[in-house]
Amino acid sequence: MFKKINYLLISFLAPLIGLISCAPKNEPVLKVAVATNFLTTADTLAEVFERSTGIEVLLISGSSGQLATQVINGAPYDIFLSADHVNPFKLSSLGFADAQTQLTYALGQLVLFGAGDVEQNLKSGNFLKLALANPKVAPYGLAADHVINDLNIRSNVEGKIVFGQNVGQAYGFVKTGNADLAFVALSQVQGTKKSYWRIPQSFYTPIMQDAILLRPGLTNKVAHDFLSFLSSDEARKIIIKSGYEVPQND
Template sequence: MKLLKGVMMLTLGFSISSTVLADVVHVAVASNFTAAMKDIAAQFEKDSEHTVILSFGSSGKFFAQIQNGAPFEVFLSADQAKPIALEKAGFIVPNSRFTYATGTLALWSTKADFVDKNYTNLKKGNFNKLALANPKLAPYGVAAEEVLTALNLKNSTQPKWVMGENISQTYQFVATDNADLGFVALSQIMDNGIVTKGSSWIIPSELYSPIRQDAVLLKTAQNNDGAKALLKYLHSDTAQHIIYDYGYKTE
């Protein structure tokens, strides 16, 4: 969608007009990347003539909506599988897919000292509810289940699971104390490289498969220069710094 921005300048009594064509970019963003993408989009708008409209939610729901004609132009998924599937089905601009971030999983509680690096309370079952994202819907849920399996704690903890539709809902379960602890994205509890509330354990990456998050340019954006510029901007030093500050790794 094009917006016409007119600029009028008066120089030496002459009227000089110029126009700049700016795009509106509709972006579907995996919920774990909410805070980081808000910061990136705000900076991108300052640095360009384009406007970004962000929608946040589960990658699984966006995947279905895109296949049914939802008017998104960029998709930032929480995994690789869905962008690859869209690529194979012909929904994306060829060669536009890339990994914009690799997520980090953390075990977190709002209570100070409740979570430690030895995951003592998790191991001993000293909690009422354990929050995790639904593995059938969310990549961070898959990772959480892999961690519990690797620690031989899946069966013993499963009766106490409370599952979120996505990682945002999972975070809310813990943040509102409806769960004593939960598996969340590190980005949700980190600000400027520091975990600011409660207690946490940043889970070693060898305990779960890498959470590679891919971005794609959808075919609806073939003529949208703003969408192309936004994807390019994700590679910039500015965006990379923001991504890193929220606890992600980049390639």
């Protein structure tokens, strides 16, 4: 009986020990914390960077607020690609990042997403629920809030707004049919079958997505390289193709 149990135990444990010992041996050289809305684009960028430099890039995704909290609590990231410009600023003012290195790598483009003539539906109040990312935590949500003010449709949307934690969740609310309209990022709706209205830039303050070098990255030459790669023509092309604008080169 005991023997049987022993064999059973071993047959369970052996593969487990194997799994643990097979954990990756090479620590990635560069750890980049990236806001979830930029993750797929960052993936492409990291691939190109890896191909040309041979340096492995590890992407850690989360909301800008979450990532900033992780950094404050000691997460060992080299670079932070935020979805806004406030969080990088907060980090540098707290001494966790180098203010000199903050740069805008992309300008987020806001769209209204849904079925039919979304612009008309929004303006005439012809919808049940309008989803936005929470303006308190998500820059796209804040921009959407400004658009609602500028279009003077606050009374149309009163009681119909629902909040996602980020544009991804707002998008999902429409995708699953729980909301009719959602303010999301252009990068999310490319290639979608549903219609969308690209909000004119004059209706909202530009959504500056900023990158900054974090304290562990200061002494890492590769981190500096990755930052300058972000403003290279090659990287800018990829960023524009993914549905963002880039700031004019000065």
